[in-house]
Amino acid sequence: VLDAAEQLDFAPNFVARGLVAQRTYLVGVVVHDLVAEYAAELARGLEETAEENGFTTVAFSTDADARRELDIVRRLRSLRADAVVYACSTACHGDELDELIAQLRRFEDAGGVIVRLAPHPSVGPDASVSTRKAVGLAVDHLVGLGHRRVGLVTGPEGMDTTKVLVHAMREVMKARDLTLAPELVLATDGTVEGGRAIATALAAQRRRPTGVVCADDLVAIGVLRGAHDAGLAVPEHLSVVGFYDIPLAAYVRPALTTVRVPLRELGAMGMQVAIWLLGGGARKGRLNLPVELVVRESAGPARARRAR
Amino acid sequence: VLDAAEQLDFAPNFVARGLVAQRTYLVGVVVHDLVAEYAAELARGLEETAEENGFTTVAFSTDADARRELDIVRRLRSLRADAVVYACSTACHGDELDELIAQLRRFEDAGGVIVRLAPHPSVGPDASVSTRKAVGLAVDHLVGLGHRRVGLVTGPEGMDTTKVLVHAMREVMKARDLTLAPELVLATDGTVEGGRAIATALAAQRRRPTGVVCADDLVAIGVLRGAHDAGLAVPEHLSVVGFYDIPLAAYVRPALTTVRVPLRELGAMGMQVAIWLLGGGARKGRLNLPVELVVRESAGPARARRAR
DNA sequence: CTGAAAGCGCTAACAA
DNA sequence: TTGTTAGCGCTTTCAG
Numbered sequence: 314v315l316d317a318a319e320q321l322d323f324a325p326n327f328v329a330r331g332l333v334a335q336r337t338y339l340v341g342v343v344v345h346d347l348v349a350e351y352a353a354e355l356a357r358g359l360e361e362t363a364e365e366n367g368f369t370t371v372a373f374s375t376d377a378d379a380r381r382e383l384d385i386v387r388r389l390r391s392l393r394a395d396a397v398v399y400a401c402s403t404a405c406h407g408d409e410l411d412e413l414i415a416q417l418r419r420f421e422d423a424g425g426v427i428v429r430l431a432p433h434p435s436v437g438p439d440a441s442v443s444t445r446k447a448v449g450l451a452v453d454h455l456v457g458l459g460h461r462r463v464g465l466v467t468g469p470e471g472m473d474t475t476k477v478l479v480h481a482m483r484e485v486m487k488a489r490d491l492t493l494a495p496e497l498v499l500a501t502d503g504t505v506e507g508g509r510a511i512a513t514a515l516a517a518q519r520r521r522p523t524g525v526v527c528a529d530d531l532v533a534i535g536v537l538r539g540a541h542d543a544g545l546a547v548p549e550h551l552s553v554v555g556f557y558d559i560p561l562a563a564y565v566r567p568a569l570t571t572v573r574v575p576l577r578e579l580g581a582m583g584m585q586v587a588i589w590l591l592g593g594g595a596r597k598g599r600l601n602l603p604v605e606l607v608v609r610e611s612a613g614p615a616r617a618r619r620a621r
Numbered sequence: 622v623l624d625a626a627e628q629l630d631f632a633p634n635f636v637a638r639g640l641v642a643q644r645t646y647l648v649g650v651v652v653h654d655l656v657a658e659y660a661a662e663l664a665r666g667l668e669e670t671a672e673e674n675g676f677t678t679v680a681f682s683t684d685a686d687a688r689r690e691l692d693i694v695r696r697l698r699s700l701r702a703d704a705v706v707y708a709c710s711t712a713c714h715g716d717e718l719d720e721l722i723a724q725l726r727r728f729e730d731a732g733g734v735i736v737r738l739a740p741h742p743s744v745g746p747d748a749s750v751s752t753r754k755a756v757g758l759a760v761d762h763l764v765g766l767g768h769r770r771v772g773l774v775t776g777p778e779g780m781d782t783t784k785v786l787v788h789a790m791r792e793v794m795k796a797r798d799l800t801l802a803p804e805l806v807l808a809t810d811g812t813v814e815g816g817r818a819i820a821t822a823l824a825a826q827r828r829r830p831t832g833v834v835c836a837d838d839l840v841a842i843g844v845l846r847g848a849h850d851a852g853l854a855v856p857e858h859l860s861v862v863g864f865y866d867i868p869l870a871a872y873v874r875p876a877l878t879t880v881r882v883p884l885r886e887l888g889a890m891g892m893q894v895a896i897w898l899l900g901g902g903a904r905k906g907r908l909n910l911p912v913e914l915v916v917r918e919s920a921g922p923a924r925a926r927r928a929r
Numbered sequence: 930c931t932g933a934a935a936g937c938g939c940t941a942a943c944a945a
Numbered sequence: 946t947t948g949t950t951a952g953c954g955c956t957t958t959c960a961g
Contacts, residue, residue: 322723324698324699325938325939326939327700328639328700328701329640329953330938330939331636331953332636332640332952332953333938333952334939334941335953346665347655347661347664348661348662348665348868350656369696371677371678371679372680373668393635415630419630505868531869534872535872538871541874561839563846564842564846565846566845566846566849566873566874568846633955634954634955635955637953637954637956638954638956639937640937640939641954641956
């Protein structure tokens with residue numbers, strides 16, 4: 314019998330197995346946008362360790378849209394995914410947030426495991442990096458280069474990640490006897506285009522920062538482009554520091570100085586936590602992965618600017 | 622009863638439904654690397670229309686590795702995915718290719734649907750763009766700018782996509798009374814770094830092309846960087862044309878002149894074909910989506926070069 | 930038109 | 946050890 318099975322190259326039906334075992338070996342991965350390189354890196358890290366452990370990942374993009382986000386949890390519930398790992402913060406507010414929390418609770422009540430790689434409503438991440446440390450690295454680099462007026466280019470206002478970032482930046486600046494004036498917090502929609510637009514706006518400003526740290530490398534690349542188009546030389550007139558160190562960061566011009574986040578490892582970590590929890594393990598405290606400054610070309614010494 | 626269900630926000634068990642319906646509503650998506658922006662765009666296109674039709678996509682990256690590729694088909698068979706759409710050509714050769722074909726046949730024998738968005742062993746794609754037309758657009762642009770020695774930067778040798786590309790280029794050049802000399806076919810591993818490396822090599826060459834068309838935008842961005850580092854100005858000393866028009870193409874410097882492929886639409890198309898086939902529809906001929914040249918900054922007029 | 934029963938492919942518990 | 950059976954949550958069929 315077994316020989317026959319082998320000969321036919323029999324592949325056991327995971328669906329049926331899942332039905333009886335009450336385990337589908339499916340784990341959902343939710344990101345804002347799979348097209349963003351850092352999200353894809355994270356997804357790959359998740360996929361790799363999932364695969365090594367017999368799990369299959371199913372990725373969903375929310376597009377930072379609350380409705381989509383809600384739909385996704387429903388689908389995950391329908392699929393009876395064993396776990397879901399959130400690689401992005403939520404876009405839900407008010408009623409939608411309540412709804413999301415309710416759905417998530419139902420998911421957990423049904424035995425589902427949730428792990429967070431980003432801040433989520435009233436819950437910190439299970440694994441992440443210290444935003445404070447990362448921002449500290451960026452600011453120290455800039456300050457070391459003589460910058461005193463340093464700004465922060467953020468993603469969408471209202472997102473938890475943005476709030477955490479702004480807060481960390483404020484703290485870090487304060488610790489260095491610098492202040493993050495309100496006009497130094499530059500909000501964007503979190504896209505490359507948003508970065509480009511903010512750089513254009515910056516170029517027209519009289520008292521602009523001499524250096525900025527960006528919420529992520531994509532936005533930073535947009536800033537690079539916008540600055541160039543507006544005749545603002547990087548790093549001579551504006552220093553920019555990115556976040557994540559995506560594969561392309563070393564290839565743009567000027568090459569991006571950025572704070573490296575070990576995205577693959579973070580994904581791997583997240584999946585390990587999910588598997589551990591699925592195996593009945595207790596939730597441990599937050600795991601922090603190390604960050605590291607990667608010095609390239611986009612940040613340089615501050616130059617005295619004369620009044621126009 | 623229904624009221625109670627609604628109140629409990631009941632989510633039907635897709636797994637169980639799949640068991641009886643012999644439909645899992647799962648469709649596999651296989652790409653070389655989800656981190657590559659064009660692959661992610663394609664995946665998003667697939668995901669979107671899948672979702673609209675009640676299907677869920679499960680993405681897998683092969684890393685252009687034959688073993689992984691084989692594993693993926695097995696998993697897909699185990700999962701009883703309704704369909705699989707190949708967004709990349711195969712990395713299998715010889716025995717592995719035979720094995721792959723056998724696995725694929727078993728998948729189909731079990732009622733699975735396969736759709737191809739890239740050339741596959743002895744089978745053309747179900748939906749794609751005309752490589753010839755795309756290459757023609759690129760070459761015509763370069764020729765129109767006065768280039769006569771134009772090279773081709775390819776992905777890995779041996780891949781079907783590479784073969785198709787080289788063949789198309791040869792045809793196109795011939796039709797313009799130009800020849801694609803062997804030394805004008807520059808093979809890379811298909812990564813950004815590969816592009817950078819080839820540009821470095823090019824810079825050291827005496828009789829190098831004045832313009833190159835690249836297998837994809839990522840490689841092209843690598844070329845941009847490598848050329849710059851080697852003191853080769855783009856487009857003054859070297860014109861480069863990319864392929865796909867990924868979101869970042871407009872933001873690198875110089876902004877990439879490229880042949881736009883409607884990746885989202887292609888993904889949507891692919892999923893529609895899969896759904897059509899799943900519904901018992903007959904396989905139609907190959908669907909071709911339009912390509913379009915996007916002129917930006919990386920290709921410029923050819924300049925007479927004096928012998929060194 | 931509503932309600933009971935059979936069965937999808939597997940696993941786990943039990944019987945031989 | 947090996948073989949049999951019940952049942953996972955649904956859908957579909959058939960009887961009421």
